[in-house]
Amino acid sequence: MVDETKKKILVVEDNPMNQILAREILTANGYDVVEANTGSDAIKKVMAERPDIILMDLNLPEMDGITATKILKSDDNYRDI
Numbered sequence: 001m002v003d004e005t006k007k008k009i010l011v012v013e014d015n016p017m018n019q020i021l022a023r024e025i026l027t028a029n030g031y032d033v034v035e036a037n038t039g040s041d042a043i044k045k046v047m048a049e050r051p052d053i054i055l056m057d058l059n060l061p062e063m064d065g066i067t068a069t070k071i072l073k074s075d076d077n078y079r080d081i
Contacts, residue, residue, distance in 0.1 A: 008032040010051035012042040012068070014060050022055065039063030043071060046078055054081055 009031050013019045023033045034049045036042040040063045042056065054072075056065040072078045
């Protein structure tokens with residue numbers, strides 16, 4: 001059963017150690033965590049998962065975090081995240 005009151009956070013991070021640290025801290029504090037490794041993967045995850053919050057690394061492979069954020073903010077469906 002999914003707890004509808006839990007906030008869902010998308011962590012976009014390509015460093016595995018940082019990803020583990022963020023996941024452990026956030027889940028220990030009651031958040032649902034979704035993860036992506038690249039900017040393009042982040043956009044796909046946002047469309048599929050509709051997180052409440054996005055923690056975006058800036059230096060990512062394929063597409064950097066700034067570009068991914070600009071794409072998301074330009075879309076009326078996701079700009080409020």
